[in-house]
Amino acid sequence: METMVKSMASGSEMGGFPPATDIDTGVIPIRPSGRGMLQVAVDETRRTAALKAPVKARVEALSFFYGLTKALNDLNMEIREKQVTALIGPSGCGKSTFLRCFNRMHDLTPATRYEGRILLLPEELDLIAADIDPIEVRMRIGMVFQKPNPFQKSVYENVAYGLRIRGVRSQLRIQEEVEKALRGAALWDEVKDRLAASATSLSGGQQQRLCIARALATNPEMLLFDEPTSALDPIATARIEELIAALREQVTVLIVTHNMQQAARVSDYTAFMYLGQLVEFDETSRIFTNPAQKATEDYITGRYG
Amino acid sequence: MSTEGLGHHISSRYNEDLERLRSSVLEMGGMVERQLAQAIGGITEPDARMIMLVAQEELRINQLERSIDEDCSRILATRGPTASDLRLIITILKIITDLERIGDEGEKVAAIAARLATRERPNNRYRELHNLGELVSEMLHDTLDAFARLDTDLAVAVLRRDRVVDEEYEAIHRQSITFMMEDPRSIRRALDVMWVVRSLERIGDHAKNVCEYLIYLVHGKDVRHTRIEEIERELRAGKG
Numbered sequence: 126m127e128t129m130v131k132s133m134a135s136g137s138e139m140g141g142f143p144p145a146t147d148i149d150t151g152v153i154p155i156r157p158s159g160r161g162m163l164q165v166a167v168d169e170t171r172r173t174a175a176l177k178a179p180v181k182a183r184v185e186a187l188s189f190f191y192g193l194t195k196a197l198n199d200l201n202m203e204i205r206e207k208q209v210t211a212l213i214g215p216s217g218c219g220k221s222t223f224l225r226c227f228n229r230m231h232d233l234t235p236a237t238r239y240e241g242r243i244l245l246l247p248e249e250l251d252l253i254a255a256d257i258d259p260i261e262v263r264m265r266i267g268m269v270f271q272k273p274n275p276f277q278k279s280v281y282e283n284v285a286y287g288l289r290i291r292g293v294r295s296q297l298r299i300q301e302e303v304e305k306a307l308r309g310a311a312l313w314d315e316v317k318d319r320l321a322a323s324a325t326s327l328s329g330g331q332q333q334r335l336c337i338a339r340a341l342a343t344n345p346e347m348l349l350f351d352e353p354t355s356a357l358d359p360i361a362t363a364r365i366e367e368l369i370a371a372l373r374e375q376v377t378v379l380i381v382t383h384n385m386q387q388a389a390r391v392s393d394y395t396a397f398m399y400l401g402q403l404v405e406f407d408e409t410s411r412i413f414t415n416p417a418q419k420a421t422e423d424y425i426t427g428r429y430g
Numbered sequence: 431m432s433t434e435g436l437g438h439h440i441s442s443r444y445n446e447d448l449e450r451l452r453s454s455v456l457e458m459g460g461m462v463e464r465q466l467a468q469a470i471g472g473i474t475e476p477d478a479r480m481i482m483l484v485a486q487e488e489l490r491i492n493q494l495e496r497s498i499d500e501d502c503s504r505i506l507a508t509r510g511p512t513a514s515d516l517r518l519i520i521t522i523l524k525i526i527t528d529l530e531r532i533g534d535e536g537e538k539v540a541a542i543a544a545r546l547a548t549r550e551r552p553n554n555r556y557r558e559l560h561n562l563g564e565l566v567s568e569m570l571h572d573t574l575d576a577f578a579r580l581d582t583d584l585a586v587a588v589l590r591r592d593r594v595v596d597e598e599y600e601a602i603h604r605q606s607i608t609f610m611m612e613d614p615r616s617i618r619r620a621l622d623v624m625w626v627v628r629s630l631e632r633i634g635d636h637a638k639n640v641c642e643y644l645i646y647l648v649h650g651k652d653v654r655h656t657r658i659e660e661i662e663r664e665l666r667a668g669k670g
Contacts, residue, residue: 386510413512415650425512427440 178205178393181347181377182227182252186241189222189231196222198401199241204347206246209369209378211392211409213385215429219401220381224349227252227379228266229259245346264291267340268349272356273332275324275339280316283324283335287343302342309375310338311368330361337368341376348372350380354387366391385425389413397421444509448518451501455522455529458494459574461487462532466570466633469540470563473556473626476547484540491533495526514647521647525577528636528643532570535629535636539563542622542629549619558605559626562598566630566637569595573637573644582648582665585641589658595634602627 182204189197197219204210212220222231229252231237243252245265252262264287275283284303293299303320307313312334316327324335333353340348350369354362369391372378382388388395388409395412397405397420405412405421416422423429439445465487472480502519505511511519546556569588576584606620606627645653645661649668653661 385512389512414516416513422513426515427444429440 178208180204180246181206182246183244184241185244187223187226187243187253188240189219189226190238190240191234192236196401197226200403202396202403202406204377204379205394206377207373207375208393209373209380209391210394210396211388212379212381212396212398213383213388213424214398214404215424216383218398220396220398221351222401223398224268224351224379224381227347227349228263228268229253230268232259264343265345266347266349267343267345268351269333269336269340269353271352273329273336275327275332275335278324279321280324280327280335281320284338284342287339291343303338306338306342307335309341309372310334311364311371312338328361330357330364333357333361333365334368337365337372341372345376347377347379350378350382352381352383355383362387385413397424399424444505447501447505447509448515451498451505451522452518454494454498454501455525456574456578458491458498458526458529459570459577461491461494462529462536463567463570463574465491465533466536466539466563466567469536469543470560470567472540472543473546473563474560476544481540481544484537488533488537491530495530498522498526517647517650521643524643525640528639532633532636535633538629539626542626546619546622552619556623558598558602559623559630562595562602562627562630565591565595565598566633569634569637573640576641577644580644580648582645585644586658586662586665588641589638589661592634592638595631599627599631 180203184200184202184204187197187200188195200223212224214220225231226239226243231239239253242254244250245252251257252266276286278286281303284306285299288299288302293302304313304317307316312331315331316322316335319326324332327335333356337348337353353369354365357365366387369378369380373393380388380392392409395407395409396403397412397416397418399420405416405418407417411417412421413425416425439448465484468480468484468487471477472484502523505519509515569591572584572588576582576588603624606624609616610620639654642654645651645665649665651664651668653664656664
């Protein structure tokens with residue numbers, strides 16, 4: 126196995142520290158946060174290794190810029206269908222930025238720019254192409270955030286909302302889909318008698334599952350989770366984790382988490398990111414028992430910093 | 431993974447916990463080694479105090495095993511170790527079982543050595559038993575050395591030596607059968623010799639197990655029940 130070692134920074138001659146700006150492009154590369162830097166060797170063979178399940182999304186040479194700051198640097202990765210892929214890495218490594226690319230959450234932030242492609246298979250739809258409607262993307266790829274953010278509406282309307290936007294008129298059909306989504310989010314039994322109650326009257330864990338139900342209602346192909354349990358207690362967290370494991374039956378899941386044990390528990394594949402690069406991508410069981418890269422090892426064992 | 435690789439946790443208490451655990455294992459290994467040396471010494475040089483010393487050592491070994499077990503459980507419960515830390519804990523849990531069993535075998539050797547001392551000794555004063563004992567002691571010593579330095583080359587060398595132990599075992603076995611056929615009065619003594627050889631051979635096997643765990647600790651590869659040639663090839667591939 127041939128391992129290509131390169132510095133995280135674009136200017137590897139600079140002894141590991143990135144230059145202030147890249148002279149050719151005028152782009153400011155991502156900087157380490159000032160604390161101890163990880164020793165990074167990018168393994169070119171491992172990160173695109175042929176793994177088993179069919180591919181749902183293929184990330185090709187993806188870079189992302191906030192103004193002149195390069196937040197993601199040439200990511201290449203395959204997301205497996207109906208599997209859970211976890212993104213881990215220290216704060217500022219770009220994992221949330223990467224996740225948000227998948228449903229075009231950056232579109233509203235001024236002066237941002239994508240390079241490369243994110244292809245949704247099988248039709249190879251480029252999610253970040255300028256001529257692709259972000260609303261359509263979001264119907265196919267749902268997102269759940271760190272803090273539960275239900276609409277100030279009833280439980281029922283929260284879930285029905287996406288269907289109505291999609292132009293579903295039949296009340297019967299909407300009813301069926303709402304129940305299906307709520308069951309899918311393991312919330313039905315708890316709210317079936319209070320569908321008309323305000324969503325904000327639910328507990329935090331229930332609100333988060335309601336958001337999952339809302340995302341499920343439009344039958345998405347992929348669900349994005351951005352630290353979905355960091356605001357929840359251990360019991361609500363366990364429920365969401367159970368749910369994520371069950372969701373694997375119907376959708377492809379991409380999850381960002383700071384809780385490494387959570388990544389180890391819920392995911393099939395894990396990507397370790399650092400300074401906007403993908404350092405290592407492999408089956409979760411390997412990443413957490415015998416990672417190939419020293420940087421990954423240092424991070425997951427708590428030796429970073 | 432290197433010995434220095436064990437340092438530098440963000441949590442210094444975690445560092446200290448892992449470091450202490452490692453030195454406890456080495457301490458336990460040292461006790462087992464000393465106990466085995468005493469037992470083997472007793473085969474050729476009868477020593478009335480030997481059996482008592484061995485029994486005392488056995489007690490301390492057992493206590494240390496329990497305390498290491500407890501530390502491992504606590505670290506698993508509180509730290510959720512991953513990657514090399516996880517492999518270290520898993521490996522230690524397994525290693526101490528083998529070390530404790532070496533202690534048990536050592537005690538058996540000591541008991542039989544004490545019994546042999548009360549009887550007439552053969553002309554060579556059990557030279558072949560003593561030689562096998564030395565061989566096995568060396569294996570144990572190198573195994574502990576390999577663990578202390580995370581040296582898998584040395585571990586592989588120990589694995590290779592296990593074959594020699596097996597050959598010696600076979601040779602003494604055949605020799606004992608010959609003695610028994612020639613002179614039925616030697617049966618009792620020959621059987622005791624067989625028990626000692628059996629224990630020594632088991633100690634070699636336990637040392638071998640520890641070496642295999644060590645390879646798992648360092649390279650993350652499970653090489654149990656694998657032919658030695660294959661292990662060497664795998665390790666070369668891992669380094670290449």
